[in-house]
Amino acid sequence: MDKYIISIVGPTGIGKTSLSIKLATYFKTEIISADSRQFYKEIPIGTAAPSNEEQKAIIHHFIHNKSILDKYSVGDFEREAIECITTIHKHNPIVVLVGGSGLYVQAVLEGLDDFPEVSANIRTQLNTEFKTNGIQGLQKELKTLDPIAYEAIALDNPHRVIRALEICRGTGKAYSGFLNKEKKKRNFKTIQIGLTAERSLVYERINRRVDLMIAKGLVDEVKSVLEHKHLNALNTVGYKEVFRYLEGHCSLDSATEEIKKNSRRFAKRQFTWFKRQDKTKWYDHRAPIEEILAYINKMLSCT
């Protein structure tokens, strides 16, 4: 029997969690989360992770399974997620995948090329070099170590340059050489659902949700992780703004406004990312569940 993943994407605050639970309930299955911040158990409020009740109703994987102190990457996630999906598929043909992190969804659905693990020190070193000497030196190094990547990647983007270089330095081979190996075979089919709404409505929902987060105690949550503010996991909307407030750089009101603004921008980028997946069937966030189920059942039966 064929195995399936029902993937749900969309901007933050659109109602993915709620839909995923309905679908998982209907198909009596489990949920794989592909959200790069909901992994972290220390920060449930600001990441709008599923509530305890929601998690009790349906088994959620990759929610609060990590600490902000852990090292974690998309590559790790891809491996763990595929393993988890394979296990569920042994006794259930359908798995629900839900998440707003485009790259993480892509990693599960299509797979990333395999890169050797390189020491974290290399990146630390590269970051230091970048901070002290700027990007030019790194660009030059990339040009000699990997001319193909030099042509292909956004040279203005330090993250991209540093990533390519850490592979070059760590392996002694060109970063680009690891790219575009034969497509990974996934032993499941995917049904992709997108949730959308008018932009103004999405923004309204975001604004409201941020107020709700504050009311639920976001500030205390941020306080509890303040000492770790430099961690990547906390370079996150909702946290970086409140850090500024806690350190006396701005009022709570202006921090709240910043969170709203940055969340709106995040949603905009999510639209940009998900728009390019042309296999996605889009639904208005108010679409009745029956309509979505009809589509899914049609897709399930036509194979």
Added chain:
RNA sequence: GGCGUCUUGGCCGAGUGGCUAGGCAGAGGUCUGCAAAACCUUUUACAGCGGUUCGAAUCCGCUAGACGCCU
């Protein structure tokens, strides 16, 4: 009522006769291990009317509005 200062794109703001400031917000986009991250692109505006000039956001006049001071 009189006198003075001011009026630049959604907002802030530089510009004092010819050389599209800049920033913010917004919008569009990129994306193979930091991804809620990081990065890229982007809107020719000078209150209105008239005048001077080859040429006016910039000089002159009138009108309107804002602010201040005086009566």
